[in-house]
Amino acid sequence: MPKGIPLTEEEQAKRRHEIFHQVANVFLKKGFQETSMREIAEAAGLGKSTLYDYFKNKDEILVYFFEDQLNDMTEEAQKIAMQNLSANARLRQITEKYLESLQANKSLFLKLMQESQRLKLESQKQVQAKRYGYQDLIRALIDEGIREGVFRNVNSLLAARLLIGSISSAVYGSRSTGSPQEMLQETLDIFFKGIEIC
Template sequence: MTRANTRKPLGQVSGEDQSSVPRRLLSHATKLFAKKGFDRTSVQEIVEAAGVTKGAMYHYFGSKDDLLYEIYARVLREQTEQLEKVASSAAPVRERLATAASDVVVSTIANLDDNTIFMQSMHQLGTEKQKAVRAERRKYHERFRTLVEEGQATGEFRGDKPADVIVDFFFGSVHHLGSWYRRSGSLSARQVGDHYSDLLLDALRPPQ
């Protein structure tokens, strides 16, 4: 039987508000992946936790891989939209980069479980999905890098360090958030974001 044959018509999704079904599936998949690991979590466990049928799940997601992919992809889409909005504004480049740097920290913390689970399990995705994720993440980093390069071109940022290295260094710190940040701690997500942003901008200050 093909996967398509398992899908139920949209109107048969257990009487649920249809728009809530993918959100519930993603939410419960995230919790189960965190608790048991991606490879040890079955589709049956996910649909039971979400209170839907397998047919309902396969209407939105073709496989467990698709769930893992979407857990990260939706966060990256939101971050990309926000970055584009900030980067294309008329504000000075230093202000745009500061806002972009703080925003990505805030959104990463808001989706910390999703990001952590994906980073731990990404290697279990199929080759094509891994390539797709890396391509989308590369686009985001490249857009961020254009802000650094713009400031370097005008002399506002130091030009003796390659923009690629600066961006990789910054995002290495962002990806490390899951290992130490705790929501019960003394710093809010925005405070951490602003600290990261200040450190980046200070590092880019031209030498006297």
């Protein structure tokens, strides 16, 4: 980047995005934790200390990625949530989109998701906060379903967490029992049958 000219907030954000994607392949190959700041800097074509002008520490690089991704996913889910469909149908649609997002960047996302659990507690909380936004969206839909009388009167927060956790455990679980779509299908069958009024 030009040296003498200050960057606007936007340009900084763009640069962060750029830097991350320059390095993504390395993360994919070596994993985040196993990639040192030296290597990251090298892959980004920067001096090591320059990285700290864009990310305040190593963890923040991953946090950036997840916040970015979760922003997109939440936005997408919000659109679906506003459609004029049964709570049930909207929930299924959201979970499908959720799975799609996971699979779009497939290997990268999977890998980094795993690694995100190794972040420092503070960084994890940052990501959690963003995740709660998503969780609350699901929760609201379940509440709606309860009000509409299609779901039993379950604890919606617990159910929302259960739903999201179920998908993740189905997709990330190392002992796969079919394609992700199939596993999602089976998982949702159990979940919805569990909360629907039968």
